[in-house]
Amino acid sequence: MQTARVRPATYYRTLTRNLVLFVVVISLLPLFLTGAIILYQFKQAYQTKVEENLEVLLNKHRRTIDAFLVDRLADIRVLARSYTVPELENPALLKAKLNLLREEYNGVYVDLGLVDDKGAQVAYAGPYNLTGANYSTAQWFKQATGSEHFVSNVFAGLRGSPHFIVAAKKRFEGRDWLLKATIDFEAFNALVENIRIGETGFAFILNRQSEFQTKPRQEVILASGAWRELLQDPLDQGKVTIVERPDSLDREMIYAAAPLKNGQWIICAQQVVADAFVHLVQAQRAAIAIFVLGGLAIVVATLILARRLVRRIAEADEQKEAMNEKMIEAGRLASIGELAAGIAHEINNPVAIMVEEAGWIEDLMSDEGPLSEETLSEIQRAVQQIQEQGDRCKQITHKLLSFARKTDPTIKQVDINGLVGEVLGLVGQKSRYAGVKLETTLDKNLPRVAASPSELQQVLLNLVNNAVDAINAEGGTVSVTTSQENGRVRLSVSDTGIGIADANLARIFDPFYTTKPVGQGTGLGLSICYGIINKLGGEIKVTSAKGKGSTFTVILPARQDSAPAPTGAPQAGQS
Amino acid sequence: MSGQGAQRLKVLLVDDELGYLEVLQKRMSKRNLEVTPVSSGTEAVRQARQQSFDVAVVDLKMEDMDGIEVLKVLKMMDPKMAVIILTGHGSEQAAREGMALGAFDYLTKPCELSDLLTRIYASQER
Numbered sequence: 001m002q003t004a005r006v007r008p009a010t011y012y013r014t015l016t017r018n019l020v021l022f023v024v025v026i027s028l029l030p031l032f033l034t035g036a037i038i039l040y041q042f043k044q045a046y047q048t049k050v051e052e053n054l055e056v057l058l059n060k061h062r063r064t065i066d067a068f069l070v071d072r073l074a075d076i077r078v079l080a081r082s083y084t085v086p087e088l089e090n091p092a093l094l095k096a097k098l099n100l101l102r103e104e105y106n107g108v109y110v111d112l113g114l115v116d117d118k119g120a121q122v123a124y125a126g127p128y129n130l131t132g133a134n135y136s137t138a139q140w141f142k143q144a145t146g147s148e149h150f151v152s153n154v155f156a157g158l159r160g161s162p163h164f165i166v167a168a169k170k171r172f173e174g175r176d177w178l179l180k181a182t183i184d185f186e187a188f189n190a191l192v193e194n195i196r197i198g199e200t201g202f203a204f205i206l207n208r209q210s211e212f213q214t215k216p217r218q219e220v221i222l223a224s225g226a227w228r229e230l231l232q233d234p235l236d237q238g239k240v241t242i243v244e245r246p247d248s249l250d251r252e253m254i255y256a257a258a259p260l261k262n263g264q265w266i267i268c269a270q271q272v273v274a275d276a277f278v279h280l281v282q283a284q285r286a287a288i289a290i291f292v293l294g295g296l297a298i299v300v301a302t303l304i305l306a307r308r309l310v311r312r313i314a315e316a317d318e319q320k321e322a323m324n325e326k327m328i329e330a331g332r333l334a335s336i337g338e339l340a341a342g343i344a345h346e347i348n349n350p351v352a353i354m355v356e357e358a359g360w361i362e363d364l365m366s367d368e369g370p371l372s373e374e375t376l377s378e379i380q381r382a383v384q385q386i387q388e389q390g391d392r393c394k395q396i397t398h399k400l401l402s403f404a405r406k407t408d409p410t411i412k413q414v415d416i417n418g419l420v421g422e423v424l425g426l427v428g429q430k431s432r433y434a435g436v437k438l439e440t441t442l443d444k445n446l447p448r449v450a451a452s453p454s455e456l457q458q459v460l461l462n463l464v465n466n467a468v469d470a471i472n473a474e475g476g477t478v479s480v481t482t483s484q485e486n487g488r489v490r491l492s493v494s495d496t497g498i499g500i501a502d503a504n505l506a507r508i509f510d511p512f513y514t515t516k517p518v519g520q521g522t523g524l525g526l527s528i529c530y531g532i533i534n535k536l537g538g539e540i541k542v543t544s545a546k547g548k549g550s551t552f553t554v555i556l557p558a559r560q561d562s563a564p565a566p567t568g569a570p571q572a573g574q575s
Numbered sequence: 576m577s578g579q580g581a582q583r584l585k586v587l588l589v590d591d592e593l594g595y596l597e598v599l600q601k602r603m604s605k606r607n608l609e610v611t612p613v614s615s616g617t618e619a620v621r622q623a624r625q626q627s628f629d630v631a632v633v634d635l636k637m638e639d640m641d642g643i644e645v646l647k648v649l650k651m652m653d654p655k656m657a658v659i660i661l662t663g664h665g666s667e668q669a670a671r672e673g674m675a676l677g678a679f680d681y682l683t684k685p686c687e688l689s690d691l692l693t694r695i696y697a698s699q700e701r
Contacts, residue, residue, distance in 0.1 A: 348663045349592045352685035356598040359688050363605055385594060433636050 007317055012310050019306040020299075027298050035291050039284060046280040054197065054256045054269060055240040061195055061203060062258050062267050068191060069166075069261055072108070072183060073149050075101060077168040079112075080179040085172035088114045088179060094125035101181070110163060110182040115141065117176045126182070128159055140165050144178055151261060154185060154213045161185070164213075189214045192267070198278070201271030205260060213265055244273060324531060325409065327511075331528040332458050335465055336400075346429040347396050350389035357382040357389075399426055413448040413559060414456055416491055420480050423460045431468045435475030438464075443483045447558040455532045459540075462525040463493040463552045469516065470497025470550060488538075489558050494551040500544040508542065529554075584699060585627070588612045589619040589645060590634040590661070602688055608695070616640025616648075623652050630695050634684075635662040635669055643673055650677045657698030661686070 079097055080088075087093055094112045101109045111126020119136025135141040138157070144150035144167045152165040167180040192214045195203035205213040240258045247253045252273040260267050274281060361382050364375050371379075399422075424438050431438055449456075460480075467478040476496035483490045500508060507513045509530040514523035533540045537557055544550035586608050590596050596612040603610045611628070613619045616639055619631070631649050635642035646658050660681035662670040670681035679698045682690060 348684040349595060353592065353594045353598060355685040356595065356602060356688065360598050360602050363602055382598070385598070389594065432638050435638070 007314075012314050015313070016306050016310045019309065020302050023302045023306070024295075024299055027302075028295050031291065031294060031298075035287050039287055042283060043277075043280055046277060050254070050276050051242050051256075054242060054254070054271075057195070057197065058203070058240050058256050058258045058267060058269055061192065062260055065191055065205070065260055065267060068188070069151050072166045072181070073151060073168070075105075076166050076179055076181050077149055080168040080170045085114070085170060085177050088170075088177075089123045091123050091125055091131070094123055098125045106187070108184055108187045110184050113180050113182075115167075115178040115180055117145070130158065133158060140167075141178075144169070144180070145176060153207050153211065153264075164188070185215075195269070197269060197271050198275045199272075200275040201269060203267060203269040206266045206268055207264060208266070327524060328455065328458065328528050328532065331462070331524040332454075335458065335461050335525060343396065343400055343426075343429065347393055350392040350396075353389045354386045354393075357386045408454050409452045411450050412453055414451045414453050415446075415448055416456070416482050416489060416556075417442045417444075417446055419453065419457055419460055420482065420491075423457060423464055424480065426461065427464050427468060430465075431478065434468055434471065435473070436468050436471050437475070437477045439477055439479040441479065441481045446482050446484055446489060449489050449536075449556045450559050451536050451556065452532075459529045459532050459554065460491070460493070462529050463554075466525065467493050467495035467497065467550070467552075470495045470499075472498060476549070484558065487558050489556045490553060491556070492551055492553040494549060496549040499546040499548055500542070500550050501546060505542065505544060509540075583607055583609045584629045584695065585609045586611070586695065587619060587622060587628040587631040587649075587656075589614075589616065589631060589637075589642075591615060591637040591639075592634070599688075603692075606692060616642075616645040619645055620648050620652075623649055623656075627653060628656055630679075630698055631656055631658045632691065632695075633658055633660055635660055635673070643669065643676065646673050646676055646678055657695075659691070659694050659698065 083093065094114070098109060098112045101112075111124065111128065111130070113121045113126070113130065114123040115121050115135055119134055119138070119141050121130055121133045121135065124131040124133070140150070140152040140155070143152070144165075147169070149168045150166070152167075154162050154164045156162055162185040163182050164185070165180050165182055167178045170177045170179060192203045192205055197203075202217060204216055207213055236259075240256055242254065242256045244252060244254050254271050254273050254276050256269045257266050259265070361379050364379055364382075365371070367375070420440060420442065424440065428438065464478060464480065471478070478493065478495045481490075481492045481494070504513075504515060509526050510523075511527040512523040513527075516523075530540055533554055533556070539555050541553045541555075542550060543553075586603060588596060588599060588603070588610050590599075590612075591614050593614055596614060600610045600612045611622055611626075613622055616637055619633070622628075623631070631645075633642045633645050633649070637645075642660060642662075646660065649656055649658055654677075657679040658673075658677070660670050660673045660678050661684050662681055663684055667681075667683070670678075670683075673681060680694050682694065
C-alpha cells in the first residue's frame with residue numbers, strides 16, 4: 001500500500017541541510033572576511049611597529065658605539081698632540097696617563113704604547129711586558145700607518161686575548177710615530193651585550209669579513225648563514241636593513257643590520273619572529289578563537305532554528321494535506337448534491353410504481369366474491385412488477401453508494417474504462433433529462449494506472465457533470481474517450497456545449513472560481529481535479545471554443561508492468 | 576369516492592414511466608375515470624388536439640419535453656383544462672413555477688392515489 005500524501009522525509013532533510021548551509025555561509029563569510037582583513041591590517045601595522053622599534057634601537061646603539069669609538073680615538077689624539085715624542089717615550093708619563101684614563105673610563109683602556117715607523121714599540125705602559133715588541137708585520141700596524149688615526153678590528157694579537165687598538169699618528173723629526181691604546185674587549189662587549197630585545201632578541205657586532213667584534217652567543221652562530229648572506233649586500237650608511245629568514249633550526253627569525261665605524265663594522269640584532277610578534281600572535285589566537293566559537297554558535301543556532309522551521313513546514317504541509325482531503329471530500333459531496341435531484345427522481349419512479357401496484361392488488365382483493373383466475377394472474381403480474389421495481393431501486397442505491405462512500409486515497413491499479421462506465425451510469429439520468437447524449441470511445445487495451453479509484457472517479461464525475469451542464473436546453477453530446485500514447489493514458493471529455501470564454505480559461509482551475517449561478521456550483525470541482533491529477537504526476541488540459549464546446553484532457557502515467565484491463569464498460573452510445 | 580356523475584371525467588395521464596402509466600390507468604379506471612395514458616409530452620399534445628380532457632396529470636421531468644412546457648401548451652390549447660403536476664421530491668421549486676403558470680395543484684411522487692383523486696375532483700368543483 002502506498003500513499004502519495006505526505007512529502008518524503010528526504011525532502012525535509014534536504015530542506016534542513018540547504019537552510020543550514022545557506023544561513024551558515026551567509027553569516028560566516030562576512031565574519032571571516034572581516035576578521036581576515038582586520039588581522040591582515042593589524043599584522044601589517046604590527047610588523048611596521050616592530051621594525052620601527054628595531055630600527056630606533058639599532059640606531060641608538062649604533063650612535064652610542066660610534067660615539068664610544070670616536071671618544072676613544074679623541075682621547076688618544078689629544079694625548080698624542082699634548083706631548084712630544086720624547087715626552088711620550090717616557091714610560092712613566094704613559095703609565096700616569098694610562099692610570100688617568102683607566103680611572104676616568106672604568107678600566108676600558110688596557111695599555112698605552114708608542115710605536116715607531118719600523119713597528120717597534122719604543123715605550124709601553126700596561127699589564128704586559130711589551131716594551132720593544134715588534135709590530136712591523138702586524139695587520140693593524142700596516143693599516144694604521146696609512147692614515148692619521150685608526151681603530152682596528154678585534155684580534156688576539158701577541159697577548160692571546162681578544163682586544164682592539166685605537167691609534168693616532170704623530171710626526172716628529174721626519175718620522176711617523178703611532179700612539180696606540182688597547183681597548184678592553186670585555187668593556188666594549190658590554191656595550192652590546194646588554195642590548196636585549198624581547199625574550200629572544202640581542203645584538204652583536206661584525207666586521208665586513210663576518211668576524212665577530214663582540215662575544216657571540218650560541219644563537220648567533222646558528223644564524224651565521226643568514227648573516228653571511230645579509231652582509232653581501234652593500235648596507236646603506238645610516239640605514240637599518242631588516243629581513244626575515246629561517247635560521248638553521250628552521251625558526252623564523254628577524255634580522256636587522258646597520259653599518260658602524262664608517263661601514264667597516266656592522267651592528268646586528270636578531271630576534272625570533274614568534275617572540276617579536278608575540279602580541280600579534282596573541283591577537284590572532286584570540287580572533288581565531290572568537291571566530292571558531294562564534295561560528296560554532298551560529299552553526300548550532302542555525303541547526304536548531306532550521307530544524308524548528310522545517311518541523312513547522314512539515315506540520316503546515318500535513319495540515320494542508322488534511323485540508324486538501326477535506327476539500328476533496330467536500331467537493332465530492334457537492335458533486336453528489338448536484339446529482340441528487342436526478343437520482344431522487346430516478347428512485348421516485350420505481351417507488352411510485354411499487355406503491356401503485358400494491359394499491360392495485362388491494363383494489364383487486366377488495367372486490368367481492370371469490371378471486372377469478374384472471375384477477376389472480378393480474379395480482380401475480382403486479383407482484384412481479386413490484387419485485388422488478390424493487391431491483392431497480394436497489395441498483396440505483398448501489399450506484400449512488402459506490403460513489404458516496406468516503407474518499408479513500410489508497411493507490412490501486414485503476415481500470416479507467418471501468419471507471420467511465422460507473423460514472424456515466426451515475427450521470428445517465430441527469431443527462432437524459434437534460435437532453436444530452438453520452439458517447440464513449442474506449443481503448444480496449446488501455447493499461448491500468450496507479451491512482452486512488454475514488455479520487456479518479458471524482459475527477460471524471462466532475463468533468464462529465466460540467467460537460468452536461470455546459471450543454472443548453474437544445475441538447476447536445478458529451479463524448480468520453482480513452483486512449484494511450486507513449487506509455488501514458490489519455491482520458492478526454494468533450495462536450496458540444498457553450499464553451500468557455502478566453503478570459504475565464506486561465507482561471508477555471510482556481511479554487512472557488514465558478515461561472516455557474518449561485519448555489520449551483522462551489523467552484524471547487526476543477527480545482528480539486530487539478531489537485532488530484534497533479535498529485536498523481538499527470539496533467540489536465542483544456543481547449544475550448546466559445547459556442548462550440550470544450551474538451552478536458554487528463555493524461556496519466558500508465559503502470560509499467562500493467563496488462564490491459566478487462567473492459568466491462570459499455571463501448572458506445574449510452575443515451 | 577364521490578363524483579359518480581353520468582359523465583365520466585376524462586383524464587389525460589402524462590408520464591414517461593410506462594409501468595407507472597399502466598398501473599395508474601388501471602386503478603383510476605376502476606374508480607370510474609376515463610383515462611388516456613400517454614408517455615411523452617408530444618403524445619399528450621397530440622391527444623389534447625384530438626379530444627378535450629377535464630384534467631391532465633403531468634409528470635414534471637420527462638425526456639422529450641419538460642412538464643412545464645407541456646403545461647404551457649395544454650393551458651394554451653384549453654384554458655379550462657385543469658392541470659395537476661406530479662413532481663419528484665426536491666423539485667418543488669419547479670412545481671411552484673407551474674402553479675404560477677396556471678396549474679391547479681401539484682403532488683410529490685410517490686403519492687397516495689386517494690390524494691390524486693381528491694385533487695382531480697377538487698379541480699372540477701371550482
